[in-house]
Amino acid sequence: MTLATLNPLAGQRLWQRVLSDRRVSIGGGILLLLLTVCLLSLPWTRDARGDLFYDRQHANASLLPPQTHQLWLLLGSTKLGTSLLGQCLIGGVISLTIGVAAAAISLVLGVAVGVLAGYHGGWIDSLLMRIVDILYALPYILMVILLKLALEPLLLRLWLSTAAANLVVLFLSIGLVSWLTMARVIRGQVLSLRTLPFIEAARAAGAGPLRIFLRHLLPNLVGPIAVYATLTVPQAILQESLLSFLGIGIQKPLPTWGSLASDGLTLALNPIWSRWWLLVFPCTLLGVTLLALNFIGDGLRDVLDPKREGAKI
């Protein structure tokens, strides 16, 4: 069991190994750079009086192509005369927030179900895994939409602002359909960990289940959790872009990279007059980010988890 070597003492060496993987270091570098730029520009993209404000509709500035003499026009302007640069910057923050939040939800759920099933075994295991089997056989996209529809009125009653409710519904509906793979992987890991001597020893020493989970299981699950969390983030971001394409994504005027791409699609691909910048910039950012995340995930897996059980991605 390779993962058994993954104890806290080996932390130093592990980090070195992870970072020495070129996919992880290059992908991580790109991701960090993008994230920093997007976050650091927030004071400007959120300043209602600034040129870069995501909802600042400049007069007579509809669909201007990119130009270098004005910063806010660096990536061109949108249909309503807002700065595409400003929208891309804040859109990045929102896209990544949605990705991370949805991944976090799926992680918590997946780990909880996986550990419960794997550790407890018996009928709980069978029950949970049959539920996972059933949910696997439901079409993903239909479930996301249905969840979004069913959750939205509920949350609107709880929340005051429609924008906040919309964001939370997006996290939830994407997160709630993305945890199945995580649950299976974690269960498999726990199943094999459970029989290892140090767990047996802890149990014999009278440690409670929570203690065993926190002290012994969790540290050994960090590897697969890190891998699958990294791979769930890009999936969640992609899901959000699909929802935007269907017109049920992020609430305007807030943008995400996905909503910018879907809004720009007909204007950019229209054979009569292509407003290419509306698609090229958001899609490049989206594509590079997702590629970086996928590379990091792949790299992490090679390092942390070279002999995986089964073949699920």
Add this chain to the structure above:
Amino acid sequence: MLRLLLVPAILAALAAGAVIWSGGTAGSDRADFAFINRGDNKCLDPNQMSWMQDIRIAYALWEGLYTLDPVTLKPILGCADRAQADPQTHTVWTLHIRPDARWSNGEAVTARDFLFAWRRFLETPGEYTYLHFYIRGARQYAAAYADYVKSAQSGVAARRPDFSIVAEQALDDRTLRVTLADPIPFFPALCAFPSFFPLNEKSMAPFAHTDPLTGVTTYDQAFTRPPNLVSNGPYRMAEWTFKRRMRLAASQYYWDRAHVKSRVIDQISADDPLAAFRAYERGEVDWLANVDNAPDLAADLLAKGGRGDLHVFTAFGTYFYTFNCLPTLPDGRKNPLADVRVRQALSMAIDKEPIVREAARLGQPVAATYIPPGVFDDYVSPPGLPYDVAAAARLLADAGYPAGRGFPRLTILYNNEGVHGDVAQIISRQWLRNLGIETALEGVEIKIFGARLYNQQYDIARASWYGDYDDPSTFTDKYLSDAENNEAKWSNARYDQLCAEAQKEVDAHRRLQLLSQAEHLLLQDAPILPLYHYVNGYMFRDNVKGIPLAPSAMQMFKAIEVIR
């Protein structure tokens, strides 16, 4: 190794088989005229029909007592060859069905076929049932029948109302007598509308389902599919493959068959506007009937100097915002919009030019009025509220919100489609800039939108209205106090009275004046904020003849031909 190659090989073989199974290789023959409609057909039962794409097809399949002139789209005699109103009251109409009027199965069209269809409207109401209420006794009968159904459903013994209270009778097999409640001048236009088309009861009988409790007969809409559908118009339904195409073939029994120009017409399905445009560019279709649905494409064609085959022209509809006029908002707060000054202020603070320029993008005329000016002959449009930020600010201050202070945060509701989101963004910014009022945006799915709009679960919402027949009352009726479609719940006794007077007025000129006064009142009281009037956008090349550029966006298929 070879065994592994088997996997793709088997997949490929299966794929080939599935292509044939899907009917992929069949049906490539080109029709005389092919077009892409405004969307998928939703319902081809004239009783329930309301979508423009369905009404278009209905004109090909059926024909009313009156039909529309292919060029002017004014009502002309259709299935009837004579019709007259009595000269004294203008309310008693006698209509004679042509002797050679035939169903697509060869049977003669009779007065009973009309009465069957009309009665069905009152007993199982459709969206256009109200058009039948111009006939004396129809409204009462429909109400009584609904009461009867309700009590029968709850198990109370009830008596069916007597249909003879409705002033519709068959004098003989080919003669109808209809008495109107008021001397409305547009009765021929109503007769030409699908809600007054006849239906062939015999062909529908296999699809009938009679509720044992109420005795109400409903029909499985499968009767509208080939080969079941029997219709009396220039075309019969020859083929309808789901989401692919609908094929109409000239009816061999239609009385005016000599003047049916295209023998076979195909309606091709295409949901995506770019896909539709590409099909048109490749010559797969002759007519794109909805480029106004995809403004970006058409707008860029226009911006690039236009094209001879792109036709953009005034439509029969208006895009506007509607204010909830109830005393309280859905969340229970006091509704500032109940104050006419607030509605006027919000209306006068909007510059509509940028909306058309940046969002709608097809050169739509900016709207000051609710009824599009110029679409009704002799109708004089009243002036609307001007764009005047200073006056708007004063009105808002008068209402108790100087510079927007203390104004509650309202939400703009729209459905997540087309340009609605962009328009909402522009309006929201303008209110903030011009009045200091903050609004939130809420884009929802169309189904949720419709449900919330008509249950007044909104503060401010986008809305639109298309006229149905050639008379301003097709617009003004919407804001009568008791109108079903009055989503603003605006109620004004004087308005109701003006509209009622117009309904009774025989003098056409005076009638239009009354309606114009009513519209003036509506605009001044501002339950709605008109933004722009719709345009229609068609694409068809010079060799396509017979498609009129009419505000109603209708056409008579029998007059369309492609010169090749």
Add this chain to the structure above:
Amino acid sequence: MVKFIAWRIAQLPLILAAIYLITFLLVWVAPGSPFMPGGERKLDPTVEKMLKEQFHAQSLGAFLRYYPARALRGDLGPSMYYNGWSVNDVLRYSLPVSVALGLFAMVIATVAGCGIGVLAAMRRDSLLDYASLAVALVGISLPGFVVAGILLAIFCDHLHWLPSSGWGTLRQMILPGVALALMPMAYIARLMRVSMLDTLGNDYIRTARAKGLARAAVVWKHAFRNAFLPVFTYLGPAAAYAMTGSFVIETVFNIPGLGQHFVNGVKNRDQTLILGTVLVYAAVLLTLNLLVDIGYALIDPRIDVTAKSPNA
């Protein structure tokens, strides 16, 4: 083996029933009525009541009393949105299209994905490795609507090589087939690479190399066959994904397939159609998984499928 298959087949109806129930409940609680016309006009309450009764949808109980029993006999009821069409009609027109396109896409995905995976594995950590993976990962790094749109813009609008849309000819299938293949291809390439690396590290491969066998021969004769197995398990879910259609690809390429109903069905609250498409989807997925498990055993008799943890 036979017992295992019998057991799996016996489970199918139960899983399908659970899926039916879950979907139904979600659809039922979603706000909005299937009979409400979109947007501009109000639906008369008495009409709505009549329509509900006509469709046996006046209450949760009425629906469940009427439809599931019929579904057992293969009648999925009338579509609530497409007036006059039964769900069976709709599926009969759309499913074959999606199956054909999906199988076609799977051919592309398997061949290209395996090729890329092997190539990347053989040049581990080289530029070629990363570059070929990057190409493969495009399918899961860009939204489908963007990829499909760009393919159309290039091959149809600019190069005029291929037709834009519609259904019927092989040429019309190429672009949507490629677009649909990108996602499974990315996963296959990834799987293939990892599993190839694992295999190439095994002793018997080293032995074969040491015995002087040519590198290509080793890769193809020995390593590939074993490395393909994990990919083979993935083919089940991947084919189910591809064969039940994609809303995005069907919209962009104007293809009358099944995928549109997953989205439009919900949009229109077409309860019967949603249930029908979900049942078809689940049935296809479960059957394919079963077939893959059987095939797995045939390809590699050493593997005892019955011992494997259940894999969807």
